[in-house]
Amino acid sequence: MAARADHPFDSIDDIWRRASVSAASLVDLAEADPFLPSLDVQRRDALWAIKALRDEPLPLFVAAAEREMKTIAEQQEPDVKLRQMTDGHDVIQDYSHTGLTRREHPIAFLRKDLAARSIVTCGEAMSARDGRWLMTAGLVLVCQMPGSAKGVMFLTIEDETGPANVAWPKLFEGRRRVVLGSSMMAINGRIQREGEVVHLIAQQLFDLSGDLSALADRDGEFKLPTGRGDEACHTARSHV
Secondary structure, eight states, X not given: OTTTSSSOOOSHHHHHHHSOOOHHHHHHHHHTOOHHHHHOOOHHHHHHHHHTOOSSOOHHHHHHHHHHTSOOOSSOOOOOOOOOOOHHHHXXXXXXXXXXXXXXXGGGGGHHHHXXXXXXXXXXXXXXXXXXXXXXXXXXXXXXXXXXXXXXXXXXXXXXTEEEEEEESSSTTTTHHHHHHOSEEXXXXXXXXXXXXXXXXXXXXEEOGGGGGGGSSOSSOOOOOSOSSOOHHHHHGGGO
């Protein structure tokens, strides 16, 4: 903040010099993609630019920069046109490094495929009439079994339209691996309304974590990091 007080940063090299930030710290920062809105620098371009930085600026260039009151690069890197990440890959990286995203919700990228399987949005599910049977899907945010709930498990999932509340009294033990191991889940059940309280009473649970791999062309499973609400599910996984 102090380094930026005189005038805004105009490049990653400028941040490195004026803020005395190490190259390693800039890598950590670049992984979170903060330079796009301020410097119009994409994540991959930022990481590429940081590779040209050394641990500390050379004194000769520091003196020249102070004398001319502008950033003087130690070496001129050739212009390189990097292949940018897909929107879905950017979302994956956002969740991996910060646990959230400023871009589209992950489920939004899968909406067309989900709709083809008659899976409605969480918003539609929560606004449906009492007694309607439907299937919805979303990222698993919270799962818990309060001691006062007499064995009823409660789950909160979320898609691009918002959260949906799910409850089921008898399915947990039979679908334990799905409940405790899913990053994304589909639930088939019946809407229950009691005043302003709306739940989807689950009859079937499906692990859709594999669908998240469609967000980008990469190997490996997309996993939502812990820390988004109740961690009971994540804590219990080691015992499954």
